[in-house]
Amino acid sequence: MIRKATIDDLDELCRIEKLCFKRERYSEEFILYLLENPDNYSAVFEENKKIAGYIIASFHKDTARIISLAVAPSDRKKGIGQKLLNSAGEKAKKLKMKNITLEVSKENKSALNFYLSNKYQIIGTIKDYYGIGKDGWRMGKNL
Numbered sequence: 001m002i003r004k005a006t007i008d009d010l011d012e013l014c015r016i017e018k019l020c021f022k023r024e025r026y027s028e029e030f031i032l033y034l035l036e037n038p039d040n041y042s043a044v045f046e047e048n049k050k051i052a053g054y055i056i057a058s059f060h061k062d063t064a065r066i067i068s069l070a071v072a073p074s075d076r077k078k079g080i081g082q083k084l085l086n087s088a089g090e091k092a093k094k095l096k097m098k099n100i101t102l103e104v105s106k107e108n109k110s111a112l113n114f115y116l117s118n119k120y121q122i123i124g125t126i127k128d129y130y131g132i133g134k135d136g137w138r139m140g141k142n143l
């Protein structure tokens with residue numbers, strides 16, 4: 001099930017972040033900062049008291065932004081990422097957002113395909129977003 005993430009989930013979110021990302025991963029301090037912001041949408045997918053993935057999104061003017069989405073490698077390809085992405089999209093629609101955007105590394109082909117299959121389009125490139133020589137795609141779609 002999907003439920004709101006709280007500060008008590010911080011260790012689990014950091015564990016998943018470490019499993020999913022290398023040097024470009026978010027720090028514990030940054031994840032805490034995101035969780036503490038009541039304006040963000042922070043949610044986890046939990047089954048049998050175990051957290052398998054999480055999503056954090058922010059909202060500014062008429063645009064929602066997926067700041068982080070990660071599913072533990074052993075729990076992938078079961079539809080969990082899809083459920084988390086849908087839940088943030090629903091929240092954005094409730095808040096009357098008009099667009100939703102995100103950034104993804106050009107090296108991250110599986111995430112790129114995942115977003116393309118969710119009707120996100122590439123709207124730009126961000127040079128060195130993930131470090132020198134590691135460009136990102138900016139993707140987005142209308143809600």
Ligand SMILES: CC(C)(COP(=O)(O)OP(=O)(O)OC[C@H]1O[C@@H](n2cnc3c(N)ncnc32)[C@H](O)[C@@H]1OP(=O)(O)O)[C@@H](O)C(=O)NCCC(=O)NCCS
Nearest residue numbers: 020069070071076077078079080081082104111113114117
């Ligand atoms: C991208 C990510 C969040 C997707 O999470 P996921 O839980 O594996 O996603 P889903 O299972 O909902 O969907 C993934 C694929 O599995 C397929 N799938 C879903 N349920 C399935 C099932 N029961 N059996 C087989 N395939 C399935 C989906 O059709 C989808 O196919 P696609 O790759 O063609 O889009 C995950 O790979 C991840 O955490 N990656 C590392 C972190 C990351 O890159 N985050 C995004 C950074 S911007």
